[in-house]
Amino acid sequence: MSKPIEFGEFYKLIKSKKKKGNKDNKDLDVLLGEYEEGKKAESDFDQLGQIFCFIGIKELYNYTGIEDISEISLLDKNIWDYLTIRMKRNLSEYIKIRMIEHVESTDLLAEIANKWKSEEDVLKKNLEGLAEYVTEGIVEIII
Secondary structure, X not given: OOOOOOOHHHHHHHHXXXXXXXOOOHHHHHHHHHHXXXXXXXXXXXXXXXXXXXXXXXXXXXXHOOOOHHHHHOOOHHHHHHHHHHHOOOHHHHHHHHHHHXXXXXXXXXXXXXXXXXXXXXXXXXXHHHXXXXXXXXXXXXX
């Protein structure tokens, strides 16, 4: 049985950026740099989840046009409604779709499965659920 995955450090860091309102994102940038390829992951799903955390924050920035978590968290409902219209989907849908598109446009699942000697089909079956799990965590903190 594999170890459950969790991204507590990642979510705590996002919360701290939201609360502090400080513009210094070095610690977040360092963690995102580590998560970009999931090099410190402990399992196949951990690696994919870390990559999804990286994509989630980058797509949050793309969606809003703002690269500051504290500023993003201050956006009011009218702005979020406008962004939903402009982007033709809400933030959760947007991030989740971008995660899945990234996987589908690369050999990521095959690379992860090969690295961890796991089955690509198992990763593929759980792809949407993992994308949703990571996305919900990000959106719940931000909005």
